[in-house]
Amino acid sequence: MKILVTGADGQLARSLVERVQGRSGLELVAVGRPELDLAVPGSAAAAIGAIQPQLVINAAAYTAVDKAEDDPGLAFRINAEAAGEVAAAAALVDAAVIQISTDYVFDGRSNEPYAEEAPTSPLGVYGRSKLEGEDRVRAANPRHAIVRTAWVYSPFGSNFVKTMMAAARTRDVLNVVEDQRGSPTSALDLADGLLQMAETWNDAPDRGVGATYHVAGTGETSWFGLAECVMSECRKRSLPAAKVLPIATSDWPTRAARPPNSVLDSHKFEQEFDFTMPEWRQSVAVVVDRLAAG
């Protein structure tokens, strides 16, 4: 199966490129800007037409949650309109599409982990644009899956784990928000889950198609809990570590509101594709190890 991944330099695309190594039956081509620019109508269709994949994973997105509040036009162009165009272009070459979406489609008022069918109600432009992207993908290509993930970190790009490790090199104390809960997700684990989907579709092309899945690290914590875990892993490796103090969201105002609870329940994916995401702490240790090794 030939897979085209958009957003070649992003955390997820780079993780997919790494994790596909050694898997027989899957060939992966990652394409990024300027060759495939979702801001430009027709750009994705041209790349998909040239590469003729059997599966497209749309990992590219406008991911700057706060900036999106001041640039809704571009956020909706990339996360909504272009997502629909990618799905339609995939359909034209008989390819399935996996659209990567987000926990920020929820408002976070529930006290329970979110299942796929839970009502959506995004709090900001980023979440609204990603939610519209989901709908456009569903409408454009029946051979789709929507995969919502959350709190993504990896050895690549910029993310919360790398930010905490960098901050600990220059500061003794880090103040981190405690009243937002979620499911930290290693992009490497998410890549493994997506590749398991692709392998399943190699043998059973209709398995679990046309559905929405949550795929996030097992367990839950707050940003404070995640930061403490990162620091503890740093200490074990004699890397610079800081003391972490809990603060409230109101002490750390951001342009876009965040859901207070966006823990995702990944059981549906686990059952359909026989893949369990690792417990979040284990994966933090793996990524800190990678970053420690440089």
Ligand SMILES: NC(=O)c1ccc[n+]([C@@H]2O[C@H](COP(=O)([O-])OP(=O)(O)OC[C@H]3O[C@@H](n4cnc5c(N)ncnc54)[C@H](OP(=O)(O)O)[C@@H]3O)[C@@H](O)[C@H]2O)c1
């Ligand atoms: N990061 C998270 O915490 C998180 C949480 C939930 C869901 N997600 C979703 O997971 C997916 C992967 O996220 P990630 O963490 O891998 O994101 P990322 O590291 O921010 O990468 C996003 C990629 O999208 C590309 N991109 C942005 N605008 C583009 C455009 N106009 N045309 C083509 N590519 C463009 C970027 O390209 P450049 O390198 O050229 O800028 C970048 O490579 C996204 O769909 C995101 O919405 C992420």
